[in-house]
Amino acid sequence: MPKLITQVGCPYCGASCDDIEVLVSDDGKKILETRNACVIGNEIFHHVSNPDRPKRPRQRQTDGTMKEISYDEAIDFTAKTLIKAKKPLIYGFGSTNCEGMSAVARVAEKAGAVLDNCASICHGPSFLAIFDNGYPSCTLGEVKNRADVVIFWGCNPMHAHPRHTSRYSIFPRGFFTNKGQMQRTVISVDPRETDTAKLADIHLMIRQGHDYDLFDAFRTVLRGYDIPAEVAGIKKEQILEAAEKMKKARFVMIFFGMGCTHTDGRNHNIDAAISLTRDLNSITKASIMAMRGHYNIAGPGQVWSWQFGFPYCIDLSKGTHAHMNPGETSSIDLAMRDEVDCFVNVGTDAGAHFPIEAVKHLKKHPFITVDPNICMASEIADLHIPVRVVGVEEPGVVYRMDNVPIQFKKVIDGPEGVPSDEELFDRIYIRMCELTETEPLWIHVKEHAKASSSQVE
């Protein structure tokens, strides 16, 4: 009899849905069917059985071809490369668990590396704003149970976070919002008529790059001052109408995405958005949240903040202390200045996401990709080390976009002999200690307790 596993977490987007049901074959080896998942989430679960999936590390040969090698050889190569490098860059982590991030942090500290995550190229500007202005936020359940005005600013959850609107933000019937969508006013601020904008009660088709102006206009109006007849391409009447909705609301929720962080103004837009939220809290209740992209991209910000005090762009090369200065210690800037002499890509695809000039510089030096799948970063790498897929073959803690920790399950066994990110980087760490003749530093006596309790619960 196939077995149905319920309340499974989905390793796709930042909505980190944990209500997926997965039907697993008799022998526990194959996923037959998923329920509740969106199309992309469904694909992630089925992708693990892709027959072309690499199951051994592959190293580039002098003739340019890739050759399978053993995990021990791959671990040895990575350890030696990290020790030899003066300033390695370890980047990625959108798609792995916190246990893996923690294991990598120990390796990075040992190697004197720069540790950075995908926030560097997406919500990095949000962090800059948070450093300046704070982060008045809430968990997604508060949105579901209370929010009656929901603003999507520069984000399109209907495509990027397909179940966000049905689980948390527009449709669900919450405790104080038992009429669901009927009880909510949805405002979309977007230069395009996205599918989210089509759903909205008010669509403010903002002139691209003028987000700051519009945030400012809202703040001005809410403080009782007049604004020009048109701001950021939006008529004054429309701004007043939306501002009135916010004022009259019991609970205003502002979600913002890449449309805000990666347009003119960048961190200043987010700064203004946070200030708007603060202003609204003098009138009613308001909260703000970054639409984080991957299911655990909030994770490295958490893990490294408690380990090093910084969420991203962490330069550990000084040895005595960590240093963060985005612009100086951020991945793209380091790569563009050709300042790193080794690159390790973990659980992301820098090959696809980085500017080509940055990739060209990185390619001058050893380039290692750790990822379950074939991707651009794996295909240009000198070494590709496949690992188990978190949330499918490996359990662990992930942080949802609202920084709520969700304990993901595993539903099937991974391919034989393929380690998790955590196991891989712990082995790399041990090898580095052997090579440098130093004692490994475990915080905990039973560092690997997880191994014995990682069964499906």
Add this chain to the structure above:
Amino acid sequence: MAEFLIKNGFVIDPTQKINGDIADIAIKDDKIVEKAGPGAKIIDAKGKVVMAGGVDVHAHVAGPKVNIGRTMRPEDKLFKSPHAQENYRMEMGFSIPSTFKTGYDYARMGYAFVMEAAMPPLHSPHVHEEIHDTPIIDEGALPVFANNWFVMEYLKNGEIENSAAYCAWLLSATKGYGIKLVNPGGTAAWAWGLNCLTIHDPVPYYDITPAEIITGLIKTNEYLGLPHSVHIHQNSLGVPGNYAVTLESLKLAEGVKARNKFNRDQVMHSTHIQFHSYGGDSWGNFESKAKDVMDYVNSHKNITVDLGCVTLDETTTMTADGPFEHHLNHLNHLKWANTDVELETAAGVVPYVYDKDIKVCGIQWAIGLELALYAKDPSRTFITTDHPNAGPFTRYPRVIKWLMSKNAREETLNTFKHCSKVVDATDIQSIDSEMSLYNIAEMTRSGPAKALGLSHMYGGLGSGLDANVAVFDLNINDMPDDPQKIEDAFLRASWFIKSGQIVVKDGEITNHGNKRTVWVNAKVKENPQVTRDIHDKFLKNYTVGIDNYSVRDYLAPNPYVINVDVEA
């Protein structure tokens, strides 16, 4: 494991009424024993003070609000992370240190156990991930209950048994230690941007008052017979004139007797009482009411308090008292983080500079110390700074210095710009008393251990207790003239043995020890209504599945579970 003999130190142990006698302390494996074998390693403590490992009853050291504080305050690291020990993990941060630094610094100060003071249940896996990454020290965490939908509903209907069944379930689901109350009802009101400033303000929608929540949770706690009492952060924190609310809340414990098997006497622990001992009706006529509050505490033996001393530092305030942080942010206009947690609680974080040249800060500093100096029973009055709210825990030695030396207090007071105004608004200058090392041991060891129901493990040097022994470079018969040397001695222990391992020597970490997570498993008889209510709320109102809510065992890999069998 090994045997140790700590020889010839001045032993100070209030649990055995030992005050500076020269004696030897023997250790075998992870326990203190009567006698060591011939092969025991000798630690020479001659001319030094020997105490049990410290016990911190209240500090914010792990979890989401601590971490948003770290995230949003890079400046807390800049030029403020001086300690780097070769071959140990990096140590970053001052007021909100990294987990590694937290563990190392507590150990350097000879602390064995620290209670994380407020765990949002939904975020409990996060709290345990951080506890996991905090080396050496044993830790527990108190989940917050006083703004929880289940609790408010049960207590409104007077259903103590149901409230108890729910609390027991949540303690085991979150691997929590006891029942914490933060701004009862007020934080729930904050979900709509409101607050409860007295204990009679009704909570919006729930139509229950803070007084009813407090009384109900005291009853729940004693029904369950938990090791610790309710641990309360009262309403109206940080507001001039709030001492009246404080006294009114403390009175709710009158006549209630402790019911437990853990040698605990109190039924209410009122935390960071400094923030709740304010007179006046504005910041203009703000004054100390420490005497009024301590007079009450002194005459009511079923109450314990901790101080929450202001240390005059730049720090980071953080509390589940969401409305208070919003209010504070309107006072200082610095950055503000807030997290409202579905069905359970909220939290806020605001950086704060306790500037010695601001009158109010000076008065707050004085109040914290006055409370201790007015205490008739130091073993019910514990040293804390509500870390990091009134100051970082690394300032405990400085608080000890102030308490032990009138000169040290005078010296600090004389640097204040508004010294005379601070003197007028407080009694600090007229108090001549100085506390003894014995008092300090009561306030940092035997007292808090007993209040937490952990006196069978921590707080003393009697045989059978855990082998947590700290040696400080102080001669009880020849105390230094310079009070700074007292602070220095307590900041860096000469030796610290934790669970039978030397973890600190000459103030430096030597070992990652064997840290444990201490939690309470209260077993109540099955309660179908509560079980149904829990499943119902997870189905309808939570956004996380119930399967993925309870903290998995591997996150607390070295647990010490205290089982409580509840007799119905």
